[in-house]
Amino acid sequence: MIPEKLQLLIKEGEGLTIEFKEKYSSKIVQDFVAFANTKGGCILLGVDDNHSCKGETLTNKMKAEITDLARNCEPSIFIKSIKQVGKIVVIEIAEGDEKPYSCSAGYYRRLDAVTQKMTQKEIRIIYKNLTSTSFEEQINKDVSWNDISKEKIKAFFKEANISISKILPLEILASLSLAENTAINNAGVLFFAHKPRNFILQCQMTLVAFKGINRINIYDRKDIQDDLLTQFNEAMIFLQKHLNVRSEIKGVNRKDIYEIPLEALREAVANAIIHRDYSMCGTSIMVEVHQDRVVISNPGGLMVGLDTRFLSDISVRRNELIADMFARMDKVERMGTGISRMRTITKAAGVPAPKFTSNLFFTITFKRPKFNIIKNISGSEKVRRRFGEGSEISSEKILKLIQIDKYISSKKISEAIGISPRAVEKQIAKLKQDGHLKRIGSPKTGRWEIAK
Numbered sequence: 001m002i003p004e005k006l007q008l009l010i011k012e013g014e015g016l017t018i019e020f021k022e023k024y025s026s027k028i029v030q031d032f033v034a035f036a037n038t039k040g041g042c043i044l045l046g047v048d049d050n051h052s053c054k055g056e057t058l059t060n061k062m063k064a065e066i067t068d069l070a071r072n073c074e075p076s077i078f079i080k081s082i083k084q085v086g087k088i089v090v091i092e093i094a095e096g097d098e099k100p101y102s103c104s105a106g107y108y109r110r111l112d113a114v115t116q117k118m119t120q121k122e123i124r125i126i127y128k129n130l131t132s133t134s135f136e137e138q139i140n141k142d143v144s145w146n147d148i149s150k151e152k153i154k155a156f157f158k159e160a161n162i163s164i165s166k167i168l169p170l171e172i173l174a175s176l177s178l179a180e181n182t183a184i185n186n187a188g189v190l191f192f193a194h195k196p197r198n199f200i201l202q203c204q205m206t207l208v209a210f211k212g213i214n215r216i217n218i219y220d221r222k223d224i225q226d227d228l229l230t231q232f233n234e235a236m237i238f239l240q241k242h243l244n245v246r247s248e249i250k251g252v253n254r255k256d257i258y259e260i261p262l263e264a265l266r267e268a269v270a271n272a273i274i275h276r277d278y279s280m281c282g283t284s285i286m287v288e289v290h291q292d293r294v295v296i297s298n299p300g301g302l303m304v305g306l307d308t309r310f311l312s313d314i315s316v317r318r319n320e321l322i323a324d325m326f327a328r329m330d331k332v333e334r335m336g337t338g339i340s341r342m343r344t345i346t347k348a349a350g351v352p353a354p355k356f357t358s359n360l361f362f363t364i365t366f367k368r369p370k371f372n373i374i375k376n377i378s379g380s381e382k383v384r385r386r387f388g389e390g391s392e393i394s395s396e397k398i399l400k401l402i403q404i405d406k407y408i409s410s411k412k413i414s415e416a417i418g419i420s421p422r423a424v425e426k427q428i429a430k431l432k433q434d435g436h437l438k439r440i441g442s443p444k445t446g447r448w449e450i451a452k
Contacts, residue, residue: 014113016324017041038110040095055087272298
């Protein structure tokens with residue numbers, strides 16, 4: 001491993017295939033097992049959790065101990081290399097082809113950036129569903145490096161709060177396990193292709209708002225045929241557009257409270273993206289807003305052996321690489337706690353917990369409180385955006401949309417909150433004038449920044 005690649009890994013931080021250890025200890029064997037049972041990976045000895053290089057020296061004794069630890073696992077684990085790179089010791093573990101692996105302390109796997117011990121039930125379920133190569137890992141032979149967007153890579157790094165001066169797509173995708181040698185896998189296409197649907201036709205999400213409680217009368221629809229981060233952001237904007245919200249004032253601060261907590265909805269949307277079966281052609285993730293409920297569903301039911309009654313106890317990911325990317329952007333909680341979080345968040349808000357069903361699709365349903373239908377100026381029906389006291393759309397709504405998507409255009413803001421583009425521009429101009437908002441970069445390719 002060259003020093004430049006090592007520095008990139010340290011900047012990106014821990015993830016599915018990267019683990020930092022400040023010092024060597026024999027407990028490192030648990031990470032050997034976790035990597036062998038998942039996607040393989042690298043352990044960087046001499047780096048702490050804050051990405052600081054403390055340094056570690058590779059001795060012949062340490063090298064012999066590491067080799068013995070791996071050999072004594074069941075089955076034996078293959079270590080691809082043990083090297084001193086500058087001040088850091090780099091241990092590269094291969095993904096095993098005789099899973100599951102174990103050491104004297106038990107069976108372990110990699111879940112986002114955490115090495116987690118597995119229960120016997122998890123072992124049975126995970127390896128019952130094991131296939132040779134998942135869809136996200138498969139090399140996409142139709143895509144070339146010219147099809148990869150540097151702007152999307154830059155947007156990802158901003159979301160992940162990673163500072164990097166030069167965008168080198170081949171090195172970056174390889175470091176994130178989204179490319180192998182010079183070939184790009186499907187996960188890399190889903191995140192970073194200019195037009196991912198040119199290569200994966202089913203890469204889309206459908207957002208629909210219905211009148212009433214039946215799936216008949218559509219009054220708003222949007223098909224998102226873009227990368228996974230864009231799908232996530234567009235889904236949240238759509239939900240904010242169609243959900244009721246009330247304002248609570250404490251002292252001088254005003255807080256918008258949605259009828260269904262946005263934190264729970266974020267987990268549900270991310271869950272749908274992460275657990276979708278992307279090999280199912282002719283399908284789409286669905287986000288539906290009905291008068292009495294919100295329904296979020298993804299193609300691909302639960303993995304064989306899983307039951308909706310025990311979702312809080314076991315986390316089995318269909319797409320480990322996609323999950324790792326969302327965890328790096330802090331769009332989901334690490335450790336696979338999304339289902340528990342949805343239940344906890346809704347309970348704390350005093351609203352019904354979501355219901356989960358599974359067949360060919362996995363579906364999450366949130367119940368909505370009753371609300372009224374009112375007429376807009378043109379006389380057509382429109383869902384009331386606020387429950388309790390009604391009020392005008394304010395600049396705070398624009399700031400909330402910008403918090404979700406720093407690159408959102410005035411046109412998209414206009415569509416999301418239902419006011420004219422000219423009105424949006426006026427409110428943005430006032431926010432900038434008052435020091436609440438500023439534009440970084442050009443009007444076309446730049447981003448918004450909200451004042452702290």
